[in-house]
Amino acid sequence: MSTGTDLLADAAADQAVPVTRVDWRPPMDGTAADLATVATDPLRRAANERALAAMLDVTATLVDVAPASEVLGLAPGEFLHAGPPITWERASGPLRGALMGGAVLEGLVTDPEDAVALFASGSAVSLEPCHHRGAVGPMAGVVTPGMWMFVIEDAATGRRTCCSLNEGLGKVLRYGAYGPEVIERLRWMGDVLGPLLRGAVRARRDAGEPVDVTGVLTQMLQMGDEAHNRNRAGTLMLLRDLGPDLVATAAAAGVPSSDVAAALRFVGGNDHFFLNLAMPACKLALDAARDVEGSTMVVAMARNGTDFGIQVSGTGDEWFTGPAQLADGLFLGDYGPDDANPDIGDSAITETAGIGGFAMATAPAIVRFVGGTVPDALATTRRMREITLGESRRWTVPVLEFAGVPSGIDVTRVCRTGILPQINTGMAGRVAGVGQVGAGLVTPPAGIFPQALARLAERTVLRRGAAA
Structure with a gap:
């Protein structure tokens, strides 16, 4: 019972009695029994320590750029996309727009509108999440065979993850735009x-000095970045x-100096360029924490513009999904909330790793x-500590006395407190072809965490039964 506690506290304080206030909330509806089951799992504590340590121990280096x-x-006709699995029929406007542009880029059609029938039939193309191929994609996250990718490697294990190159902001493919200028830039x-x-x-790699992305x-x-929607310092350091x-x-290769100048100008003028290195670095770290039986740590958060999904270390590759939410934020030009698509992209992998919205x-x-x-911004970082297993040793917050960023989202803590992970995100236009309409703040749909908790509880009960 929490009703009236503020009145009681105020009355005590008025009488000069010391009062300690806590932000207590009841558990999410319907989770009490599952929380009790998971809390008594003898594997949980050690499993979470192992998963968190595995994530924090990864050092990501940039070792290649290739198609x-x-x-x-x-293969030709294979397309990757952000978020959990989805079909063309359920795809959002920006995802459809990015797929249409991708089909033009690959030469499957010459008119983007002709791609609609191609994807609707599904006979010559396939859709698969980036996460299922060891990759991540910002916003729509569409990857085609001909797109060039950053390749990130864990120096200790040789594991790799990938991400496409960043196009910049505005009318770009990842926001669902597919006009001639978009295709020309991608080419x-x-x-x-x-x-x-x-x-x-x-x-640099062959000289034994690969770029240390971590x-x-x-x-x-x-230096003032949080590595999701602000990457200015990171981009300049990469340059x-x-x-x-x-x-x-x-x-040495005889490349015209005009091409070199254009490349340097493009990267230097695109403050978001480093995001596409931060994302696969975070995935690389979180993939090290996967498949730890008994762990309640979230290892992926991703959105396809229709669904928001999470994956948890202790439940394998299963997705727990709910409806993607509309972000609350600032809009470009004359755009407003009615123009925005629900949240989209794999870039929430940064928050999953403790940066982005967690490091505001x-x-x-x-x-x-x-x-x-x-x-x-300060309150957000402090609040995220309530739903995480620990903090990073490397990534710290100067204004909070160099405390580590909150790391390792814990399903049980989310369900117990009702506090949802905070994500800062770009907003794509809901109509295919529009592009970016704004940026803002968003949280996952609350119901996906009780889903994951129920599966964790089910696995706990099954293990007990097997051991009996």
């Missing part, structure tokens, strides 16, 4: 930018690391992009 056909084995990225980056990345993330959090090798390898206290300036206030 998706090469590094992911994508330039495949013909010029990708090969130039490959030369520079391989030169290290860059550590530094950028000290510093790769610039000399890009120029040198391009000169490192980047108070982010509120000018996604809304809210500086005190809100």
Whole structure:
């Protein structure tokens, strides 16, 4: 019973009695029995310690840039997308727009509108989540065989993850735009930018000095970035690391200086460029925490524009899904809430790893992009500690006395407190072809966490039965 507690506290304080206030909330409806079952699981504590340690121990390095056909084995007609599995019939406007543009990019159609019948029939194309191929994709997350990908590697284990190159903001494929300027930019990225980056990345790798993406993330959090919607410092550090090798390898290969200048100008003018390195670095770390029996730690949060899904370490590859939510934030130009699609993208992998919305206290300036206030940003990072298993040793928050960012979302803590993970996100137009309409803050649908908790409780009971 919590009714009247504030009145009681106020009355006590008025009489000079010391009062400690706590933000107590009842568990989510219908979760009490499952919480009790999971709480008594003898594997849980050690499993969560193991999963969290595995995530925090990963060091991500940039080792290659290459086409998706090469590094992911994508065949003609195979398309990847953000979020949990979905069919064309249920796909949102921005996802449809990105798939239509991707079909033009791959030469499957010449008119984007002709791609509608192609995907509706499903006879010559297939859709699969990026997460199922060891990759992540921002916003619509569409990856085609010809797109060039960053390849991230864990130096200790050799495990790898991938992500496409970042196009910038506005009318871009990942926001569902597919006009001629979008396709032209993507073709330039495949013909010029990708090969130039490959030369520079391989030169550093072969010299034994690959770009330390985890290290860059550590530094950028000290420099006002939170690595989801603010990546300015990270992008400039990447340009510093790769610039000399890009120029040198391009000169050795006889690449025109105009191409080199265009590539450097594109990366330097795209503050979000580093996001597509932060995302696979976070996935690489979280993938190390997968499949730990008894662990209640979330290892993926992803959205396809229709559904929001999570995966949990102790439940394998199963997705727990609910309806994607509309973000609350700031809009571009004359756009408003009616123009926005529900939340979309794999970029919530950053929050899953403890940065992005969880690290908003490192980047108070982010509120000018996604809304809210500086005190809100500080409060968000503090609040996320209530639903996580620990904190990072590497990624710290200067304004909070260099405490580590909240790390390891715990399903049981979410269900027990009712506090939902905070995500800051871009907003895509709900109509295919529009592009970006704004940016804001969003949380997952609450019901997916009780779903995951129920499955964890079920597995706990089954294990007990098997041991009896």
